[in-house]
Amino acid sequence: MRSIRFSVTAATAIAGILALSGCSLAKRDSAELVNEGDAVKGSNLDEAISKYDQAVMTDPTNRIALWKLALAYHKKEDWAKDAVTCAKAESIAPTFANFNFEHGYALEQQAVKGPTSWAEAKEPLQQAISKDPNMAQGYEELAEVAVHMDDEQGALQNYTKAIEIRPDEMQYYPPLADMYLRLGYQDRAEQVLREALAFAKPGDKHLFAVHSFIGSIDEAKQNMAGAVTEYEAAKKLCDKCNEPGQQIAYFNLGVAYAEVQPPRKNEAIQQLQSFSKIVCRGAAAPRYADQCSQAQEFVKRLGGTIQ
Numbered sequence: 001m002r003s004i005r006f007s008v009t010a011a012t013a014i015a016g017i018l019a020l021s022g023c024s025l026a027k028r029d030s031a032e033l034v035n036e037g038d039a040v041k042g043s044n045l046d047e048a049i050s051k052y053d054q055a056v057m058t059d060p061t062n063r064i065a066l067w068k069l070a071l072a073y074h075k076k077e078d079w080a081k082d083a084v085t086c087a088k089a090e091s092i093a094p095t096f097a098n099f100n101f102e103h104g105y106a107l108e109q110q111a112v113k114g115p116t117s118w119a120e121a122k123e124p125l126q127q128a129i130s131k132d133p134n135m136a137q138g139y140e141e142l143a144e145v146a147v148h149m150d151d152e153q154g155a156l157q158n159y160t161k162a163i164e165i166r167p168d169e170m171q172y173y174p175p176l177a178d179m180y181l182r183l184g185y186q187d188r189a190e191q192v193l194r195e196a197l198a199f200a201k202p203g204d205k206h207l208f209a210v211h212s213f214i215g216s217i218d219e220a221k222q223n224m225a226g227a228v229t230e231y232e233a234a235k236k237l238c239d240k241c242n243e244p245g246q247q248i249a250y251f252n253l254g255v256a257y258a259e260v261q262p263p264r265k266n267e268a269i270q271q272l273q274s275f276s277k278i279v280c281r282g283a284a285a286p287r288y289a290d291q292c293s294q295a296q297e298f299v300k301r302l303g304g305t306i307q
Contacts, residue, residue, distance in 0.1 A: 030059035034068060041072065048072055056088075063093040070102050082106035086124075097131035100124045101138050108141060111148070118148040136166040143175065155179055163192075167199045170206030177213050190217050208237045208246060215252060224260040231256050247284070250275035251291045258298050269304035276306045 037051030049072045055065035066089040073082035086103035093099060104125035110116035122145050129138040139162040146154035159176035166172065173196035180189035193214050200207055215230030235241065235249040254271030257264040272295040279285060280292035299306050 026059045027062070030055040030062045030065055033058060034062070034065050037065075037068060037072075041068075045072060045076055049076070061092055063089060063096065066092065067096075067098070070099070070106075074102065074106070077109070079106040079109040083110065090124075090127075095131060097128045097135060097138070100128035100131065101135060101141070104128060104138075104145075105141055108145065118145050121145050122149075134165055136162040136169060136172065139165070140172055140175075147179070152179065152183065167195075168201070170196055170200055170204050170210060174206070174209035174213055181213075181217075186217060186220065190214065193217075203237070205237065208234050208249075211237065212249070212252065215256070219256065219259075224256055227256045228253070228260050228264075241278075247275065247279045248288070248291070250278065251288075251295060254295065255298060258302060263302070265302045265304075269299050269302050272299050273304070273306055 033051050033055035037048040037055065040051070041048035049069065052065050052069035052072055055062055056069060059065070066085060070082050070085040070089065073079075073085060083103055083106035086099045086106065089096070089099045090103065101124070104121045104123075104127075107116050107121035107124065108118070111118045111121060122142065125138055125142045125145065129135050129142070132138070139158040143155045143158035143162065146152075146158060156176070156179055159172060159179065162169075162172040163176065173192055177189040177192045180186070180192065193210050196207075196210050200210070211230045211234035215227045215234060218224070218226035218230060231249065231253040235253050238246040238249055241247050241249045250271045254268050254275060257268035257271060276292060276295050276299075279288050280295065285292060296306050
């Protein structure tokens with residue numbers, strides 16, 4: 001029986017074919033695991049994470065699996081694993097700016113509670129905007145980092161850049177206006193907010209903060225009629241005002257009704273009573289202690305009571 005011999009060249013070629021076949025099989029299996037993760041992510045996030053993790057182990061170059069794993073950790077608010085996943089992915093997809101952005105964002109969330117420092121979040125966010133200069137969110141998060149690092153100029157520059165890129169995104173205006181107000185530039189803050197209204201889409205939920213800030217500026221200027229108009233617009237946007245932070249709309253509008261000339265007493269009492277009932281008897285009461293006390297004083301002055 002004649003023996004079969006392979007030349008070195010043939011053996012190398014076959015080995016290459018087998019390697020490619022194994023690689024293709026791994027990619028296919030990894031893709032299937034991603035699909036399985038997608039199928040359960042709405043009902044069982046932990047199982048989805050397990051599937052995405054298996055997909056990455058099966059094919060470490062699968063950037064889709066890495067991205068979905070990072071987003072799953074984001075949804076679970078497991079910021080440490082989110083950051084680690086993105087760090088791995090950055091070497092796999094060095095031009096994919098979203099990995100750098102998500103990495104920086106995850107480090108920001110860790111910095112809120114520690115022990116991660118805010119400075120650690122800066123570099124990945126800078127990498128994100130260097131890869132995608134039109135990433136408005138990247139500039140916004142860099143501004144947030146700058147605020148926590150007491151870099152006021154950096155915060156102003158990055159908030160402004162985010163607005164320049166996406167002037168129709170209302171969420172970028174209030175923090176810039178707030179920064180100007182804290183620095184004592186009330187007129188500049190008002191200019192920023194008025195500019196926002198020129199680009200606003202009707203019903204944009206972020207207009208709540210825009211109108212609230214303009215109302216506070218009008219109130220500071222003793223323009224109570226203007227404050228009433230702005231606070232009414234803000235309250236209309238938040239519907240029942242159940243979202244965190246929106247309950248202040250009742251207080252703002254109640255005080256404006258009480259201070260406008262002539263005072264709108266019944267409306268003021270109604271708004272301040274609602275504020276007291278919703279906020280001052282709940283878990284948020286300590287955070288709004290001053291407003292709760294003022295609400296009682298205003299209602300008493302107007303001849304009403306808070307039960």
